[in-house]
Amino acid sequence: MPVFWLALIVLALAAIGYVTGRARALSSGGGNIRNLHSLPAYYGWHVALMVLVPAFAIMVVWLLVQPVMVNGSVSGGLPEGAVAEDTTLDLVMSDVRRVAEGLDAAVASGGMTPEEAQSSTIDLDGLRDRLGAVGVALGSEVSPEILNAAQSYRGLTATGRFWMTLVVLLAAIGGFVFAMRRTRADFRARNVVESGIRALLLGAASIAILTTIGIVLSLVFNTIEFFRLYPAADFFFGLTxxxxxxxxxxxxxxxxxxxxxxxxxxxxxxxxxxxxxxxxxxxxxxxxxxxxxxxxxxxxxxxxxxxxxxxxxxxxxxxxxxxxxxxxxxxxxxxxxxxxxxxxxxxxxxxxxxxxxxxxxxxxxxxxxxxxxxxxxxxxxxxxxxxxxxxxxxxxxxxxxxxxxxxxxxxxxxxxxxxxxxxxxxxxxxxxxxxxxxxxxxxxxxxxxxxxxxxxxxxxxxxxxxxxxxxxxxxxxxxxxxxxxxx
Amino acid sequence: MYDAVNTEQSVQQTETKISARNVQVYYGDTHAIKDVDVDIADKTVTAFIGPSGCGKSTFLRCLNRMNDTIDICRVEGRIELDGEDIYDPKVDPVQLRAKVGMVFQKPNPFPKSIYDNIAYGPRIHGMARNKAELDEIVERALRRGAIWDEVKDRLDAPGTGLSGGQQQRLCIARAVATEPEVLLMDEPCSALDPIATAQVEELIDELRQNYSVVIVTHSMQQAARVSQKTAFFHLGNLVEFGDTSQIFTNPEDPRTESYITGRIG
The missing domain is CATH 1.10.3720.10 (MetI-like)
Known part of the structure; x- marks a missing residue:
């Protein structure tokens, strides 16, 4: 399931959570707001937050980690000869990713059946042109090793996506159920929402700081790389x-x-x-x-x-x-x-x-x-x-x-x-x-x-x-x- | 209660220093001061009393044209210093303020050393020909401000580092250093503790030897202790003006009596 639809489903669940959480709190207070610890909206937000936060947190982490894992697994599976003399593993892997992308695009446009895309008997000679036709231009003909790696890349990605969808949905539903069970008249929903807002603000602040650190680190590593190739003294004291x-x-x-x-x-x-x-x-x-x-x-x-x-x-x-x-x-x-x-x-x-x-x-x-x-x-x-x-x-x-x-x-x-x-x-x-x-x-x-x-x-x-x-x-x-x- | 009203009250009749006639002050559309007539005598302490917002500070600020710095403020009527109209277009407000010094409610030492705070006025007005003369002026001013003994060893320290009472005495010394003829004080003790207040009051009594002092105060006891003349303001009007002893013992106007006995205010 595409990430967009998954996010939409989680959001919808959160919206339902808001409405039902609010209603449940009201009914547990006997319909009288004064019997509740917090205003009804806070109970609604509590449920919505419990749905959104864990589900999206898992989704973000998964999306960040999965490509790294898949990459590692596929590049580990490449045969010895796949990396030629005049190239590097990075370049081969980017080829693999492009072929995988091309196969995705071909399947999406209907130029290829999903079974054919994953089959080992796919016709290698016409593949470059067929992928070019759906907008993915390749630098050279596709070799069998690369096709193989691309197919396993696709397979692993699809499996990862499936599990991600499952886990995220489970987390959202779990959060929903957990929050609904907590929702009673004397539950301190207001305080929970308060700490949720605090976490949100903290998150915004840390993104700014982490980005700065990231920029500095990328500068530092490239600078160190430069000083390996060029003497620092000449750089700092050179007059030309x-x-x-x-x-x-x-x-x-x-x-x-x-x-x-x-x-x-x-x-x-x-x-x-x-x-x-x-x-x-x-x-x-x-x-x-x-x-x-x-x-x-x-x-x-x-x-x-x-x-x-x-x-x-x-x-x-x-x-x-x-x-x-x-x-x-x-x-x-x-x-x-x-x-x-x-x-x-x-x-x-x-x-x-x-x-x-x-x-x-x-x-x-x-x-x-x-x-x-x-x-x-x-x-x-x-x-x-x-x-x-x-x-x-x-x-x-x-x-x-x-x-x-x-x-x-x-x-x-x-x-x-x-x-x-x-x-x-x-x-x-x-x-x-x-x-x-x-x-x-x-x-x-x-x-x-x-x-x-x-x-x-x-x-x-x-x-x-x-x-x-x-x-x-x-x-x-x-x-x-x-x-x-x-x- | 008013036992501080003692023999010093018997002021010899001196000449009038400032005379105000028919003074009106407006802040935008607000009529803040209405028809005030007052004569302030030389070498006398005059106290302005009255409830908050009655216009006594506003009137005080008219006497050295400090209200000029407020855009929306308009002054009408005639205020004379030694017989000269201070609102005449020929009068330079800067010169006037050198003659009519002012001490403010909150101590406001400049962010400079104690020495430079005092020397500020004399330097601007070119009162000293050399460093030695300036030193002398500074020392004299600090002595008259009754703060010399406390600061003589740290004249280079920032004025802002002094305690509140010391700061206010520093500000008084600063005002005295320019040798004004009249000293206006706008609630000079409102930010001070009783001990510092007593010191400042003592100082005011000494300053009377040389200057005409006008003091705005919220403390009736203070007015009774330090002043010889008292003016009572209410809602922008000057209700009663006379000898302090008279105002506090036998006021003519019922409003004055109500105020000093604490019934209005």
Whole structure:
């Protein structure tokens, strides 16, 4: 039975459980809600949860585990000669899975009877074409070993599916019966539902955390793989970045880190003063009407996709800067793509981050502070400079660091605005590139995925991850440490 | 009960420092202060008493134009400081507030060191030519705030680390440091324990030698103890204004009597 129908059946059972559980509780309370421990709906939810949770838990685990088991069993059953010299077990197994898929598709479309699909006398010569006709293209003719493995793969999968359906249905029914038997007037259904909700929330939180761990682990393993192929010292201290896909690349991260750092620095130099001053204006000077219009407008900037900023850099800011600093002007700039172009545009992108966060933080400074200062005869700007900003400083620093980690992670603006040349230079009008832009170009090439030229992307990603993580941790630490100062 | 009303009550008639005539205050559509006329004498402690929401704090904040910082607040009428209208467009509210200092209900030290808290006003107004002079001003202010002995060894410590009573005395010292002519106090003891309250009250009595002090208070005993003049506000009206001894022993208006004997409030 397909998983979809199985899930639907379990859901239907849960819905029935809700209704009957509620009704049973009501009747056991003599029809009077006040005789029940909990509101009737809680009894219904209790039954529904008892149906859903175990059944779906079993289903999820089964769906995750079954392919692994089947794979192991089938690949263990492959004869010695099935894995040829120039290939690997993984590739053969993916062939097996594709043939199995093709047989499934053929049976589903009616081009093959189920018996024929499982029979050993199936005609091998026409098989490739017949599978191609139902949309599964194969790279070569199907060998008997592979067909055999595919058939046993199908068989095991079908058996697994059957047992899964059975177990899941049994679990759902078992849960139903168990919950119905517990449903009496004095049963504390409300507390059971409460712990069910708690588990749901916990589950959501752990999925987020587990995903993060998974991402980090995949980065770590690929990074380790990279360092096996390429010396770590050359990676971290190399001054040249010149990957060549034929081998013999120099993969020094320093030019990329420098480019990242330089562009982020220019971006922050643009975003921090403008953003901060805008925040001060909005929170301290602007009237309620101006604020109601200006703040959302400023935040619209944050909603523009970065690729649009990239276009803006490429088509507007680059040529503009070139007109001033290029050959016709000061002669410092060769082309529109430069650190300056990307930095300025990225700074514009970051303004709403800095201003929005700073605005909230400045507003959180108690009015009593300002009153105290005004009461001593200070002007607005004196009050802001000497009382409000020092009180809000930890938060503002936190906001700036968050903006910095965004700047470091930004890609599209760099790709379009700063060029692709990895270079160590002090001239902000040179083209440079950043870590993120190079990760993209290393992974989108034709390189073999096991080569250092492709794996370096993971090492770059890991480095970037650690840098931004460090910045975020620092930002949180600063914000927490100094937060209570004025409370 | 009012035995603190002692010989100090016999105030010599001094000149009027602040005179308010026909003052109206509106918060949006709410008429918060109605037709208030009051004369605040120099070198005298004037107490504003009245139930919560009667407008005494609002009126106090009119005297140094602190209400300007509230967008929806509108003040009408005439308030004169030394004969000059403080709501005249020519008057700079910032200058005015340097002359009419304010201490707030909740201690609000700045997140700076104790020294910088006190030096804040003098620095803004350029009252010291050099560090030595500033040190002197800070020490004098802290002494007058009756907190010098407690903090002299830790002037670099943050002002926010002091206890509530110390913080309030620090705020008073901060207000005193700018050498104001009038000191407005908005329930300065409401967040303090009795011992700290007694210290602050003692301080107020000393400040009377040099300043005109206006204090808003919810404590009738406190008003009786520290003030020479008392104004009773009710529902935005100034009901009665006169010598403290008179208000507390022989009020003219029945509402005043009801309030001070605890029947309304």
């Amino acid at each position: 970045w010149s990957p060549s896909f034929g081998g013999g690349s120099e993969l020094g991260i320093l030019p990329l880190l420098w480019g990242t750092f330089y562009i982020s620095l220019i971006a922050l130099a643009v975003a921090v003063p403008i953003g901060l001053f805008a925040a001060i204006y909005l929170s301290e000077y602007a009237g309620p009407k101006v604020r109601a219009v200006a703040k959302p407008l400023l935040e619209v900037l944050a909603g523009i996709p970065t690729i649009v900023y990239g276009l803006f850099a490429l088509l507007t800011v680059g040529p503009l800067l070139l007109g001033i600093f290029g050959d016709e002007g000061l002669g410092w700039m060769q082309a529109g793509t430069a650190v300056m172009t990307a930095g300025v545009v990225m700074g514009i992108m970051l303004i709403p981050f800095v201003s929005s966060l700073s605005d909230d933080i400045i507003n959180a400074v108690p009015q009593a502070m300002r009153d105290g200062s005004y009461g001593l005869g200070a002007t607005r700007s004196e009050t802001i400079r000497q009382v409000v900003l020092p009180a809000a400083l930890p938060g503002i620093v936190g906001a700036i660091l968050l903006a910095a980690s965004r700047a470091i992670g930004e890609t599209m603006i760099v790709v379009l605005g700063a060029g692709a040349a990895a270079r160590l230079s002090l001239n902000p009008f040179d083209a440079m590139t950043t870590v993120t832009a190079k990760i993209v170009s290393q992974l989108t090439g034709d390189a073999d995925f096991a080569s250092p030229e492709a794996l370096v992307a993971f090492a770059l990603g890991m480095t970037l991850f650690i840098v931004t993580l460090g910045l975020n941790v620092l930002a949180l630490y600063i914000v927490r440490k100094y937060r209570e100062q004025y409370e």
